[in-house]
Every structure is written in structure tokens, then in C-alpha cells.
Amino acid sequence: MTEFSLDARSASIEHDCVNQTIQHADSNTGVTVGPARMRRKQRLARNPLPNASDLAAVIQASSSLKEAAAKLGVSQTTVAKHARRLGVRSEFRLGRERLPPDDILRGMLLEAGQGSGLKSLARNLHVTTTLLAAKAAEIGVDGRRQVRRGLPDDAALCQMISSCSSMSALAARLGVADHHIRNQARRLNVRPGQDIVLSEADDVCLNGGAATVDLDHAALQKQALEAQELFNLAAEDLAESEAERERLRLEKLQLEAETASLRAQLLALRERASSSAAVVAPPETLEELLDFVDRHLGPDVIVLPKAIKATRKCLDVNVERLYTALTFLRDSYVPMRKEQISSGAYAAALRGTLFEEVPSLADASKLSTMGYTASWEGRKVELERHLKWGRTPKRLIRVYFHYCDKRGKVVIGWMPTHLDTNSTN
Template identity: 25%
Template sequence: MSQQPQPKAPIIRSVSSITFSIGGENPFEKAIRLTVGWMQKLNPAIPTDATDAAAFDVGGGGDHPAKAVKIEHPERRIWSATIDNPDSNLLGRTWVTEITIAEQQGQVHFGTRLLNVTRNADDPYIPSIPGFIREIIKRLPCTADGVALSDLPTYINSSEDFDWFIKLLEHPHRRLPIVVMAEAVTRPPLINLESFSRRVCGAAHVIGISNNQTWRLTRLAGRDLTVFDGALRLYRPGFKLDDADQYAHPLWLSDQGRHGFWSAVPVINRVLSSGVSKGTTDYPRFEAVRQAAADFALKARRVNSSDAEMVRLYEEENIALRQEIESIRSEHNQWLADAEAERSASEAETSELKAENHRYRIQNEMLRRTLVREGSTLEREDLTDLSNFGEWASRNISPNIWFAPKALKSIERNNQYSRPEEIGEAIRLLDEVYAPMRREPDQQSYEEFTERSLNIGITISDCFSRSGDIQRFPEYSVTYHRERLWCDQHLKKGGGTDPRTMFRIYFCWNREKGVIVIGHLPTHLDNNMTN
């Protein structure tokens, strides 16, 4: 006998996951009514008493099967529901929405999760949130991170607005990303901020910042972590002004070309994927609530039911559990497959970028040396004002050196050194000679480095005689490409700690990237000797 082909396992992907708190009068009941009202538009067979949190299970073989369960205790209440919505444009694709609303000790928490279940072609899609989320946030007082949620952006125009924004930006327990778009001055805005805000409602704090306040942000965060002229940046949770990695908080620039909805799609992807990547530990999923409700029901019926009736009930529960396990297994396997595909693609892209970056650096160094040999001189701009060090470095220093945001802020605030041009020459020496020498050591580079060091009057040495000691001084650490590094080397000129007559440059060599990472300058950091 020929074996029948096994049905293809569905591809299950998490699209979005949103959680927030709801306040006001009777928020538990109101949230359920709004949710059920949305579900009834998809499936009119849902009973009318469902708006009062009654359990239901309708449409088992229909287009929009829907279920709801409720658990009630003296201390807490939980209501959870799920509904299927077949895609009207793609056969075999279904959007599954799970909702959980819980009340405990007077606090109401809301969570929803959108799943994409595909049984045929795995066509791409644009992530989204369930439409009823906007209605709940518009009609009920909802909060996340202690901030009122809205389907409209918040605008930062005044000093008071800016102070509030910075406090939220650095909040140590912030869960949601912050999407900030700067006022457009010379080019069109990257996206329509109002439309974007509706699309990520509840998944992010969306902020528009005026041009004047943008300059304040630049002074605080530095050029690498600010946003400007119609551009947009996503600030992930855990952001710190003095120790943030610019690559962890992506920037999208505005231009004269494409803008609007299609420019918003990559940002929507980032925002919603960040919610999914955190998992759903903030609230129980529908199947967990359904199983708990079934357990309570079985315990209640055990007293008065016959053995045969109990066997039937247990068999029904076992069937439901097997179906749940299979669904979870399919979703888990798809997570693994997607993660592996993304990892492979990222590795290939990273290797390509590394090779390209290495080629550009070699070409740049060859060009510099050729110009010197032929008697040409590169236009050199002396460093004369430490308060504008960041701008000078962006014009004069190559990607051989990466400055931590806290380093740029430190030198622009501590600008007392009497001969700033010497700091500029020291930085140029690291850029033009030290970095190439670390990548490809040769006698000529070593001799040039030694001669120029003597002319400037600087030395380079270890910060600590014992390498483990540095970890007792967190000010020596820096975050670079999401990795914590320790600035174990320092370039020195002068003795003592008077910032007018001495300076220090604390750095480390990142072998993988071939880059000098500068974590602090120009003042003296404490160490075992403090000298």
C-alpha cells in the first residue's frame, strides 16, 4: 500500500506582542467589552453575553473560530480569548490574535499577541498590530513605563518637554523603544509621524522633536546619538547618555527621494520585532489560561461526576493538550529556522562588510603614504578649540579611531588644556601611524611613531600593571558594537592632574575591527596609583 503524504506542518510566526496597564473606572470590564466588540465584527456568532466576560467557543470549522475563557478568584481575575482571521488575499494564511486581560490587587494588565500561520506559500508580509488596540488606547487610560499611551505622537517643543523626554529616555526600567523624529528643516521628513504612530500604537513611544530641542539633544548625547533634520532614530531600552552604543540605536536619514509609508516599513519592523523578541512572559498566553480554567473545572466536577464521565473529561483535556503542544512545537521550530536563516545571512553580510572595510582602509593608507612620498600635503586643520572637538574630529580623523560618546562630551566640557593643538597632534599620531602599525607592524612605522611621539612629548603605556585591576574602575569601560571593552592603554603628556598642563587619552585596540576605541579624554582617571 502506498503511503499517504503527510500534511505540511504550518509555519507559525509571532508578528507583534504588546502589553500595557489600564486605569480608570472598571477597566477590566471595559477592556473586555471593547475587545469582544471587535471580535464580534469578525464573527457575529459570538454570543452577546460574551461582552460580560462569559466563556465561549464558536466557529470550530468556520472562517473565524473564536474562544474565550475566564478564571475568577477573590484576589484576581483573568480573561483570555483567541480568534482566527483568514487572510483575504493569500490562501492558506491566517492571522491569529490572542488577548489576555488580568486584574490583581486593583491593577489591570492587558496583553495581546498577533501570530501569522501559513500553510502554503511563505510570502512576506508587513508586521502590524491588531486594529482594536488603537480603540482601547484611545478610549481607556492606558500606560506603559509610567507614561500615558496614545495613538498620536508626543511633541517636544519646550525645555520642560525636553527634560521629560530625557528622563524617559534614560529610565532604567523602560520596556518600550522610543522612536524620535527631528523637525525637518532642509529636507522632507522621513515619514508621516502621525500615521506611523497609529501603526505602532502601544508598541513604542513616538516623539517628534523641534529643531531647537534637537540641538540640546546633540549637546547631551553627542553627534553620533542624536537625530536631526527630518531623520529618525530608534532608542532601545537601556539607553544611557554617557555609555550608549550608536549601533544599538539605529538611525534612518531623510533624503529627497523615497519617503512616507515605505520609508516607515523598516522602522515598523524594528519596533514590532523588539516586542516579539522579549517573549510573552509579561502575561499568560490563551492556552495557559484555558488549561488553568479546565483544571479548575475538573476539580469542581470531580466531586459529583462518575468515573466514566471523568475519563471522558480527561480524554478531552489530553486531546487539547496534544494540540497545544504540537502548535507550540511548530512555532518553536519556525523560530529556530528563522533565527538560523537570519544568523547565516548576518554572518555573510558581516564578512562582506569586513572585507570591504579592510579594503577601504588599505586604500586610504596607501593614498596617504603616496601623497607624502610625492611631496603632496593633506590639508590639515589644527585643533584650536576643545569645545568643538567632535566637529573637528569628524572632519579630520579617519575611521581608524572611534570615540565613545562619553569621551566626546568629556573633552568638550573639560576644555582647559592650554595647548589644544597638542591633543590634536596626539590624536593624528594614533590615526595616521599607530593604528596602521598595530594592523601591520613594520620597522618604518615604528620609527615614525617613535620620532613623532618624542616631538610631541607623549608616551603610551598600560593603565595598570596587573590587568585584572582595571575592572575595579568602571570608568575605564566602554560599550562598542554592543560589547563591553576596557581602555587598558593611555597616552600621556605631563604629570599631575591639573587639566591646564596635562592630558590623558584612554583607549584600547579592537583587534577584530582594527580600530582604536577611545573611551575617555583629556582628564586624569583614578587608578591604583592615581598619578
């Protein structure tokens, strides 16, 4: 296949000129650019077309308009329009690769001329009649069936059709099917009731004019075929767009169903957590508190082993206050961060605990250097917030924690004493 290179500078200049022309026309007319036209502009901006000569070379070197569109990064409709404008076709667009060798094809054309005709042969070879007629002209054989069996020659048949009352009556008189007469009438471009009576001079003029009419008819037929091809390509693009829209609609419905299912699961988990919290009695000893942390605190509050170890070392722990801090993080802080409760409800719950929820350090940049960190799931996290109650060293409660936005969990790295060293590193 012929290789080609695109002149990027020429393509960019041509594309800019086209965009400026479109923008100037839109500003003068005051017409709002529609979504389809905007998509075409954006596609041309991403994939500017080369100049006319390179564009023609790409189309001629491609096996089909679809392949040329893939090379240029534009739609088949765009390539078809430019192919028509430049008067070029792709190498195998009409199926030349399906034709047999010339010597075999010559015999098939001669047999078709005596039998079923050129159109039937084209259908059997899976190519267009236009292609087969052009190939027949190249090898010097006319495979068209000039006169069907049981019908007179063209001149006599033309006179008979023009003078008959109806095509059905003429078909009955000649003993052939109705569609045979209709097909020949279309081919000869004649209708019943025209009463054509020609003199020799008129016949000469008509022969000269018939050639012109044939040429005009061929040109119109070619334009009609090209227009039909463009329409088919546009219909394919529309069908693809409709399929994509249907796929996105189904995907949206599926996502909505999954969201509803997740919401139902979340509601069930909340109800189960609240029921569990109602059944479990508040702990009275440190061991009962640690058992509560292990069994009933829930998945949204994680107490790291370092914090458990530090709690066990404390000789006098206010179990009730520490229990209040842990359940507050579970029942109020995490729902507030997930926007499941309002800020007013959260503030009221915090006031009820008598705790303060504040940053661990006024200067957050010193968290790592001061040791306000913990290791969780193989990574280092900063304990940027903490709950505090009391000031006497023997009675105070401190709970230092990190909130993971991605997973919606509180990670407690140290409790219940004040943290001011590198003890969690």
C-alpha cells in the first residue's frame, strides 16, 4: 500500500483558516452553533486534515473509505465528502479485488449478455453494477443484455410502449411478464401514450440528443449513487450514536441501582450498630473497656496496638470518660465527616461529652518532628486531631487520632495520656 506523509504546517494553516471563516460567519449571522457542528469543529481541531493533494493520495491508497477515515482520524462521512469534492475513490472501494481474472471475466460477461444480464452477474460476484460495467468497458466486452427474449428491438419496443394503453396490456400482447416491459420502459426512458412519430431528420436529431441525454442521465445516476452512499454513512454514524447513548443510559441505571443497594446496606449496618450499642452495657473496668474496643467498637474506629499497649500501662484510667470519647468518635465524629449528620447535631453531641475536639498541635508542620505519628497499614499517618478532657495528669484523658477520608475511618494512634514525645514512632 502506498505510504504517505502529512504536511503538518499546511494542514494547521488550512485548519486555522477554516475555523476563522466559521467563527466569522457565525458572528455575522448570529446563529448559535449546534452540538453536532461543535463536535465537528472539535474533531477537526484534534485531527486537522492535510492539503488537497495529500488528502487525495490517502484516499486513493486506502482499501476503503473506512480505512482512510481511520488514518486521518475523522469520520467516514467527512472522508466521503472530500473524496467526492476531489473526484477520487479508494483503491478497492467498489470491490475490484473480488473480480476474477480478465479472461475468465470476459467469458462470464459474454454469457451474461446472452442470459441473465449484467446486473445479475454483478449480484453473483458481490460487486456493484457500476464497477462491473466499468471493468467490462476496460476489457472491451459489453455484458448488458440488449433485448430480452420475446421482445422486439429497442426502436420497435420504444414505439410499442409509447403507443400502448398500458404496460400490462402490452405485456399480455407480447406474452411476457409485466415487469419486463416496465424495466425496458425505464431503460428506454419512455412512457405509454407518448405517440412518438419520427421522421428521418428527427431521428438524426434525436440520436445526437440521445447521446447527450444518456450522458446527463449517467451523471445524474452517478450523483444519486454518491448521495445514497453519503446517506448510508450518515445513517451508520447515527446508529452508532444511538447505540452509545443506549449503553450510557443502561450504565446510568445500573449505577443508580448499585447506589440504592449500598445505601440500603449502610442503613442496615447503622441499625445493627445502634442495636448492638443499646444491648452492650457500658464497661466498668479497663479490661471490659478493652474487650469493648475489640468486640463492639465497630469497623469505623480503629485502635492501633500502640494505643492499646499505652492504655494497659496506665494505673488509673477513667474508664467512663475514655468510653465516652471512643463512642463519640464512632457515633458522631465519623458520621459528621461523612456528612451523615449536620454540624449543629455534631456540636450538640460534642458539648454533651464535655470533651474538646481540637488539633493536636497549633503548628501542623511539626507533627512528624514531635512524634505525633503512627504506623497504619504499612504507612505513616499523622495524628492531626485529638479529644481532650481534664488537665490534672492523673485524671486527664487524651485520644490522638487520624481520619482517613478515602476509607471513612478514624485511626487512634495514642491514648489515654498526653502525647508530647516520640513514643509512637
